[in-house]
Structures are given as structure tokens and as C-alpha cells.
Amino acid sequence: MTNLQQKIDYVFKVVLIGDSAVGKSQLLARFARNEFSLDSKATIGVEFQTRTLLIDHKTVKAQIWDTAGQERYRAVTSAYYRGAVGAMLVYDISKRQSFDHVAKWLEELRGHADKNIVIILVGNKSDLGSLRAVPVEDAKEFAERENLFFMETSALEATNVESAFLTILTEIYRIISKKALIANDEHESGGNSSLLTGTKIVVPGQEPVEPVRRFSCCMTSAYYRGAVGAMLVYDISKRQSFDHVAKWLEELRGHADKNIVIILVGNKSDLGSLRAVPVEDAKEFAERENLFFMETSALEATNVESAFLTILTEIYRIISKKALIANDEHESGGNSSLLTGTKIVVPGQEPVEPVRRFSCCSS
Numbered sequence: 582m583t584n585l586q587q588k589i590d591y592v593f594k595v596v597l598i599g600d601s602a603v604g605k606s607q608l609l610a611r612f613a614r615n616e617f618s619l620d621s622k623a624t625i626g627v628e629f630q631t632r633t634l635l636i637d638h639k640t641v642k643a644q645i646w647d648t649a650g651q652e653r654y655r656a657v658t659s660a661y662y663r664g665a666v667g668a669m670l671v672y673d674i675s676k677r678q679s680f681d682h683v684a685k686w687l688e689e690l691r692g693h694a695d696k697n698i699v700i701i702l703v704g705n706k707s708d709l710g711s712l713r714a715v716p717v718e719d720a721k722e723f724a725e726r727e728n729l730f731f732m733e734t735s736a737l738e739a740t741n742v743e744s745a746f747l748t749i750l751t752e753i754y755r756i757i758s759k760k761a762l763i764a765n766d767e768h769e770s771g772g773n774s775s776l777l778t779g780t781k782i783v784v785p786g787q788e789p790v791e792p793v794r795r796f797s798c799c800m801t802s803a804y805y806r807g808a809v810g811a812m813l814v815y816d817i818s819k820r821q822s823f824d825h826v827a828k829w830l831e832e833l834r835g836h837a838d839k840n841i842v843i844i845l846v847g848n849k850s851d852l853g854s855l856r857a858v859p860v861e862d863a864k865e866f867a868e869r870e871n872l873f874f875m876e877t878s879a880l881e882a883t884n885v886e887s888a889f890l891t892i893l894t895e896i897y898r899i900i901s902k903k904a905l906i907a908n909d910e911h912e913s914g915g916n917s918s919l920l921t922g923t924k925i926v927v928p929g930q931e932p933v934e935p936v937r938r939f940s941c942c943s944s
């Protein structure tokens with residue numbers, strides 16, 4: 582089976598947090614690509630990498646999110662934590678301060694993430710034993726008190742990195758597979774679920790045997806969580822795909838932020854001779870439902886750029902207008918009616934914005 586054909590059973594979002602320079606990005610580089618760099622640059626904004634692995638004969642795609650430990654580079658609103666089912670809280674065993682800040686990071690995490698999120702405390706740079714400033718016992722004790730997994734790692738020597746990630750992923754899998762029977766979309770919607778659900782990916786021809794979902798099409802609300810834009814696509818040469826648009830829209834509106842920007846896209850405009858959906862029908866529908874609309878051809882590269890730019894520009898317009906009233910309090914809870922996205926901070930262009938609720942963590 583090639584990678585492209587691989588069936589993915591679950592996607593688990595895991596976030597990395599902890600002070601700057603403790604090695605978050607290098608732990609991720611080691612886990613995702615088996616790479617390590619000594620002159621790793623401080624992370625700016627948000628990045629993520631994925632690795633697909635097998636757990637209990639299921640294909641799990643780990644989507645690991647990494648952000649800056651430095652406050653001024655952090656892009657973190659609650660959007661960073663939204664949908665996360667696991668977290669790796671990293672300190673540097675040779676930097677006492679990075680361990681002293683762990684409680685603050687945990688507070689931030691618990692304030693923003695799903696309450697059942699699986700957390701592992703990681704003491705990185707175990708290769709620097711001679712410079713140790715945090716006794717293993719202190720960290721163990723803290724982890725036990727706070728009910729966290731705990732492990733010391735070295736991204737440099739590739740010690741326990743695999744093991745640390747596998748510990749969270751396996752625990753997430755254990756919880757989710759146990760809860761699969763009681764999980765349903767009603768519990769999940771709202772983004773504040775007490776169920777740890779992850780994202781179950783349904784691949785055509787490989788539908789899992791499970792209770793019928795509210796919409797026979799598609800996915801769980803985890804897919805929509807945090808989305809600020811949506812492209813609803815049909816095929817202009819397949820009437821049925823247009824007839825289903827209303828169903829997709831209903832699902833979208835039932836799961837996503839109410840201010841999500843939506844564009845209806847009639848794709849395969851190159852197949853004009855096989856047209857089964859008149860432009861007018863689609864335009865009318867889009868107007869009635871207050872959607873943007875465009876016909877595209879991915880094959881001929883017609884309007885594709887334009888369609889994506891239409892949503893992105895509209896999202897930007899709304900967000901920049903709302904920036905003045907948006908704040909973390911509104912966002913937290915994941916049920917915000919504000920379209921907030923994730924603010925990415927670019928070096929040399931730090932935004933002037935109110936000090937965040939947690940001043941913790943970077944020196």
C-alpha cells in the first residue's frame with residue numbers, strides 16, 4: 582500500500598508547550614523526521630508536522646503542533662489548543678527556571694484544552710547530565726501530583742523521544758477506543774466536549790462499522806473545529822454532487838463557527854460539454870444561502886487561486902475588523918461567535934496587542 586492509499590483511522594492533534602529553548606522543535610524534528618539540529622532557531626508562530634503510525638492495528642496520524650515558547654512570538658490563542666487530545670509539556674533538565682514555569686504552562690493548558698487531554702511532562706536534554714538542575718525526583722513528584730505521564734528525553738541522542746510520543750498516543754488511543762461506543766456528535770459539538778474524541782477519518786470503501794451518524798456523510802465535528810473558512814465543492818458535470826450541497830451545508834452549519842466564511846465551488850468547469858448543473862442554479866443557491874460562489878477547474882488551474890483568495894481575504898477582512906473587540910476571554914471555551922483564527926506572528930512584525938493573560942514562561 583502506498584502512502585497515498587493508506588487508510589487513516591484516526592488523527593490525533595498533540596500540542597507541544599514549554600519555555601523557549603527547552604527543545605520542543607527538536608523533539609518534533611526527531612519524532613517526525615528523525616532529524617536534529619544544534620543551531621535550531623526559535624519558533625515563530627505555529628507549525629505542525631505529522632507522522633503516521635500503527636497502534637493496535639489502527640492507522641493513527643499524529644499531528645504534532647509546535648509553537649514559540651517566547652511570549653512575543655507566540656501565536657497562541659485558544660485556537661492552538663482547540664481540538665488537541667494530547668500535550669507534551671517540556672522543560673530543560675539543565676535549566677531550573679524552565680521547570681519552575683511548568684505549573685504556569687499546565688494552568689494555561691488546563692484553561693484552554695479539553696479537560697480529558699492526555700499530558701506528558703518531559704524533561705529534555707537528558708544528555709546534559711553534568712549540568713542537571715532539576716532532580717528526576719522533583720519532576721516525578723510533580724507529575725504524580727498532577728496526574729501527568731513523565732519521562733526524561735534527549736532529542737540530541739534520540740533517547741526516549743519515540744517512547745514519550747508513543748506514551749501519549751497510545752493512551753489517547755486507549756481512551757478513544759474505549760469511549761467510541763458512547764461518543765457521538767451531540768457530545769462533541771461545541772468544542773468543549775468532555776469526551777476525548779480525536780478525529781475519525783472515514784475513507785471511501787472502508788467505512789468503519791459504527792452507529793449511524795446524524796449525517797450519513799462525513800466526519801465528526803473535530804474536523805470543523807477551529808475552521809474559519811470552508812470550500813463546499815460539487816462537480817458541474819454531476820448533478821447529484823450539487824443536490825447534496827444542501828446536506829453538506831447543513832452539516833457545516835451544525836458543526837462550525839457560525840461566522841465561518843463559505844464558498845460554493847463548482848469544480849471541473851473544463852467539462853463544459855458534460856455540464857449537468859447550470860451556473861444559474863448554483864448562483865441562486867449561493868445567494869439564497871449567503872455563500873460566495875465560483876466555478877473552477879483544478880485541471881486547467883482556472884479560478885482556483887481566486888476561490889481560495891476569496892475566502893482568505895474575507896476571513897482577513899472580518900478578523901481585522903473584529904480584532905479590536907476580540908480577546909482571549911471571548912475565545913476561550915471554543916464556542917465563540919467571533920471568527921478569530923490563529924494569529925501568526927512574523928519576526929520583526931510583532932503586533933502591538935494587549936498583554937496576554939499568562940505572562941508565563943519565556944525569559
Ligand SMILES: Nc1nc2c(ncn2[C@@H]2O[C@H](COP(=O)(O)OP(=O)(O)OP(=O)(O)O)[C@@H](O)[C@H]2O)c(=O)[nH]1
Nearest residue numbers: 601602603604605606607619621623624650736737
Ligand atoms: N544538548 C541538547 N540540546 C538540545 C536538545 N534538544 C534541543 N537542544 C538544543 O536546544 C536549543 C533549543 O532547541 P529548540 O528545539 O529550538 O527549542 P524550542 O523549545 O523549540 O524553543 P522555542 O521555539 O523558542 O520555544 C537548540 O540549540 C537545540 O539544538 C537535547 O536533547 N540535548
Ligand SMILES: [Mg+2]
Nearest residue numbers: 605606623624
Ligand atoms: Mg521551537
